[in-house]
Amino acid sequence: MSSATRETKSLWRFLLQELKPKGKLLTPFNVISVPIMAVAAWLLVIRFTYGLGAITNLNQEYPWGLWIGFDVITGVAFAGGAYVLTFMVYVLGQHKYEPIVRATVLNGLLAYVFYAGALLLDLGRPWNVINPVIGNSFGVSSVLFLVAWHFLLYMIAEFIEFSPAVAEWLVWKRARRVLHSLTLGAVIIGISLSTLHQSGLGALYLMAKGKIHPLWYSEFIPILFFVSSIFAGLSMVIFEGTISQRVFRHQISEEHHASHDEIVLSLAKICSGTMFVYLFLKMLVFLHGQQWTHLSDPMGYWYLVEILGFVLIPCLLFLQATRSGSLTLTRTAAALTLVGIILNRLNISVIAFKWYEPVRYVPSWMEVEVTLGVICAEIWAFRWIVNRMPVFTESPRWVHESVEEEAKARSADYPELAQEA
Amino acid sequence: MNRRGFLKTLSAAGMCALAPAAAGAGEPSGEAEKEFHGVLIDTTRCIGCRTCEVACAEANDLPVPDVSDESVRDYERKTSDTQFAVVNFYDTEKGEISVKKQCMHCNQPACASACLTKAMLKTPEGPVIWREDKCMGCRFCMISCPFDVPKFEYNSAIPRIRKCNMCWARLQEGEKPACVEQCPGDALMFGTRSELLEEARSRIYAAPDEYVHEIYGEHEVGGTGVLYLAAVPFSQLGFKTQLGTEAYPALTTGFLYSVPIVLTLWPALLLGLSNASKSRDEEEHEAKKSDRGGTSYVIRD
Numbered sequence A: 001m002s003s004a005t006r007e008t009k010s011l012w013r014f015l016l017q018e019l020k021p022k023g024k025l026l027t028p029f030n031v032i033s034v035p036i037m038a039v040a041a042w043l044l045v046i047r048f049t050y051g052l053g054a055i056t057n058l059n060q061e062y063p064w065g066l067w068i069g070f071d072v073i074t075g076v077a078f079a080g081g082a083y084v085l086t087f088m089v090y091v092l093g094q095h096k097y098e099p100i101v102r103a104t105v106l107n108g109l110l111a112y113v114f115y116a117g118a119l120l121l122d123l124g125r126p127w128n129v130i131n132p133v134i135g136n137s138f139g140v141s142s143v144l145f146l147v148a149w150h151f152l153l154y155m156i157a158e159f160i161e162f163s164p165a166v167a168e169w170l171v172w173k174r175a176r177r178v179l180h181s182l183t184l185g186a187v188i189i190g191i192s193l194s195t196l197h198q199s200g201l202g203a204l205y206l207m208a209k210g211k212i213h214p215l216w217y218s219e220f221i222p223i224l225f226f227v228s229s230i231f232a233g234l235s236m237v238i239f240e241g242t243i244s245q246r247v248f249r250h251q252i253s254e255e256h257h258a259s260h261d262e263i264v265l266s267l268a269k270i271c272s273g274t275m276f277v278y279l280f281l282k283m284l285v286f287l288h289g290q291q292w293t294h295l296s297d298p299m300g301y302w303y304l305v306e307i308l309g310f311v312l313i314p315c316l317l318f319l320q321a322t323r324s325g326s327l328t329l330t331r332t333a334a335a336l337t338l339v340g341i342i343l344n345r346l347n348i349s350v351i352a353f354k355w356y357e358p359v360r361y362v363p364s365w366m367e368v369e370v371t372l373g374v375i376c377a378e379i380w381a382f383r384w385i386v387n388r389m390p391v392f393t394e395s396p397r398w399v400h401e402s403v404e405e406e407a408k409a410r411s412a413d414y415p416e417l418a419q420e421a
Numbered sequence B: 001m002n003r004r005g006f007l008k009t010l011s012a013a014g015m016c017a018l019a020p021a022a023a024g025a026g027e028p029s030g031e032a033e034k035e036f037h038g039v040l041i042d043t044t045r046c047i048g049c050r051t052c053e054v055a056c057a058e059a060n061d062l063p064v065p066d067v068s069d070e071s072v073r074d075y076e077r078k079t080s081d082t083q084f085a086v087v088n089f090y091d092t093e094k095g096e097i098s099v100k101k102q103c104m105h106c107n108q109p110a111c112a113s114a115c116l117t118k119a120m121l122k123t124p125e126g127p128v129i130w131r132e133d134k135c136m137g138c139r140f141c142m143i144s145c146p147f148d149v150p151k152f153e154y155n156s157a158i159p160r161i162r163k164c165n166m167c168w169a170r171l172q173e174g175e176k177p178a179c180v181e182q183c184p185g186d187a188l189m190f191g192t193r194s195e196l197l198e199e200a201r202s203r204i205y206a207a208p209d210e211y212v213h214e215i216y217g218e219h220e221v222g223g224t225g226v227l228y229l230a231a232v233p234f235s236q237l238g239f240k241t242q243l244g245t246e247a248y249p250a251l252t253t254g255f256l257y258s259v260p261i262v263l264t265l266w267p268a269l270l271l272g273l274s275n276a277s278k279s280r281d282e283e284e285h286e287a288k289k290s291d292r293g294g295t296s297y298v299i300r301d
């Protein structure tokens, strides 16, 4: 990829070239993931030919199962890292997190495309999905309407945030400048949308009053979903970073590799802080609902497992990790936190949902299979992009050059600044 | 300030875009009648013949149930995607009582407010109907309905949401719902909701010993189009008696009201913060430009 004036033809050739796999084909991950994805694809053919009942255990009592409860609701909480990090970097100006912003935004974007996209698999009549978008029937009183729109807009915002990397890959210098100038706007809109749809996913369950066990149902589900999405997202960043630092080690510069530990420890600190806030809110809700009578049965013990085992303990571990500077501890805490979020989201959407029914919903192996297929596909997309665009690697030289040029131009506008510098 | 107050202040402070207090208040109670039509079901007159089940199946092109099958008396049946109305038999303090169950046609239906495509619709005439060309099959209506009424065709590639629509097509032709028309025991009565309430009250008044002095559906979840009279407390007849009188859509209005607030306040706030941190950066005049953050951001190292 040499000069800037590439013709369309050579661009196509370049894209075709890039489409080919890079690196070895017979890696353990490929060997496992390809069959999983193939089976998932076949199951989806069955699902769209014979209906949802053919491969899922969904029924009239449990209209939403694993695909909504895990793929969409948990997946989106895990993708919360993107809005939290962009908030810290672009709004609060904490530049130490900059090295991980791109990977996090990419992860967030793909999480929305694949996990929120998994919503389409669950829709009975997906061809009508455009109805609430093109405006022939706006159900504005619906929380789901809000969430659906926010998903859509947020994906666009995240794509804009990530787009400079695409431009750098294609060596579109002009476009990169324009796209880059949109970043702050996209970030601000993205954060606003995230606040609303992270809590909105909780608000979906507000009308399921009486169907969700009182230990989990409260009118404050939205606030709890929002606060927990902060540490859920950051724990995912820590978890994912741990893996990426190994797998994509060769792409990461020494400098960034070195700074990664410090970043992880700062994230741990934020996690423990927000988890304290979350626990505090949980306690208020608990006391307010006078729910101690519910604690003495199996659902009560299960609630305590979630709150103590997978919120309080990781919260304390995070605290200890920041004190002692231990990365292993941080990673353990992050893993526990992620389990806790899965538990919480699945409790509300599946486990504590209609806990009184004699016959409970348990996902079929095929639902689990399709979920695994979606996860594998997301990882494939992530790897494909990371191997081509500057996500972990440095931006190409011309980006720095044009930045310097611009800085020169700017100092011409503000001579006093230039002098100071 | 109590705990509730505290949580609400937190919400109002915008931590999460939730203000139940502000929104919960001032909601219409749903009982201001717009002359919705409905059905009064007097369970003291029901003889358990299940003619309504048959009438319903015929009117809606559904498999006709076998009325001679006595086994249905042994358990509580639910409506399904192939049966919109069921007659259940309950052992009560006054012997066996049969009760017809179907969609309640709520005044402010949770299902319709949940529906993001307006496929579920509360018609001005009263029936809550489902429209095939709008629905995307998300099943949020099923999650939201307090009576678990909407049913989904899980074994179809072109699934529909199925439930009683009060014979919407028949009503438009000036006819009564099929079940009402065919009921031999005069247990079902069709009319405007106010007429039905008046009739129900006068039946209680005329025979105070034969009825519990309560009309199920008068206040439940903000009032429903289908109203019930009974001789025994409704809890003995499989009715949900803990639903409260608040209309279900009010549960989410607090959240929905906060949306425009957040969408206007947040960006302004964030932009302000970002400008503040940027000028701080510039004051600290660190000239080294970031490679990643690009033009406007500097890296501190």
Ligand code: SF4
Pocket: B103, B104, B105, B106, B109, B110, B111, B112, B128, B144, B145, B146, B147, B148, B149, B150, B163
């Ligand atoms: S009973 Fe359920 S389905 Fe019927 S109108 Fe009310 S909320 Fe809708």
Ligand code: SF4
Pocket: B111, B114, B115, B116, B117, B118, B119, B120, B130, B134, B135, B136, B137, B138, B139, B140, B141, B142, B161
């Ligand atoms: S399943 Fe259909 S009718 Fe029910 S909420 Fe979704 S779009 Fe509306």
